[in-house]
Amino acid sequence: MSVQVKAHFNKQTKDSKKELVQFYVKGDDEHKPELNGLTREVVILSIEGLDDVELTAEFKKSAKDSKKTVLEFEVKGDSSAQQTFEFYKKAGSDVILNITESQMTIDEFHEEQEEYREGVRGKINPDGTVEVEDKNQVTIDEVAAAAEGGEDEGPPMPNDDGLPF
Structure with a gap:
C-alpha cells in the first residue's frame, strides 16, 4: 500500500534513543483512509523532488484535531547520514510526502533498533569509576605500561635527518 499526501514538514528531533519526524497533512489529504491503515506499520518515507532519498520509519501515530492532522514517524537508526541530511533540508517547508508500506515487520524493525542502539x-562503581565488560577494551594501566616500557615511537620517517620539522 502506498499513499501520497500534501504535508508541511513540521519538525525533526533526535536524541540518544530515537529520531522522530513530524508532518502536518494539508487539505483534503487528511481524509485519506489509507493513512489509518498504515499507522503502527513500518513504512518508507520519501519526498517528491528528492531522488533516491528514502527513510525507513515506524509510523507511530496519526492525530487529528479541528485544525490539522499530525503524522509522527520514528526513523530507523541506521539510515545513512547523507540521506537524512538531504531529507531534513526540507524541514519547515511544504512537501509532497510519499508513504509506502515496507516489507519489514514491526518486530523486525524493533529488533534492528535494539541492535543499532546496543552499546x-x-x-558504574559507587566512586564514579566505570568497569567495562568489553574484552577488546584497553585499560589505562596497559597504556601506561606501554609508555614506560620505552616502546619505539613508530617506524622511522623518510629522510629522517634528526631535525624537528
Missing part, C-alpha cells in the same frame, strides 16, 4: 556493557 558497551559495564557498570
Whole structure:
C-alpha cells in the first residue's frame, strides 16, 4: 500500500534513543483512509523532488484535531547520514510526502533498533569509576605500561635527518 499526501514538514528531533519526524497533512489529504491503515506499520518515507532519498520509519501515530492532522514517524537508526541530511533540508517547508508500506515487520524493525542502539556493557562503581565488560577494551594501566616500557615511537620517517620539522 502506498499513499501520497500534501504535508508541511513540521519538525525533526533526535536524541540518544530515537529520531522522530513530524508532518502536518494539508487539505483534503487528511481524509485519506489509507493513512489509518498504515499507522503502527513500518513504512518508507520519501519526498517528491528528492531522488533516491528514502527513510525507513515506524509510523507511530496519526492525530487529528479541528485544525490539522499530525503524522509522527520514528526513523530507523541506521539510515545513512547523507540521506537524512538531504531529507531534513526540507524541514519547515511544504512537501509532497510519499508513504509506502515496507516489507519489514514491526518486530523486525524493533529488533534492528535494539541492535543499532546496543552499546558497551559495564557498570558504574559507587566512586564514579566505570568497569567495562568489553574484552577488546584497553585499560589505562596497559597504556601506561606501554609508555614506560620505552616502546619505539613508530617506524622511522623518510629522510629522517634528526631535525624537528
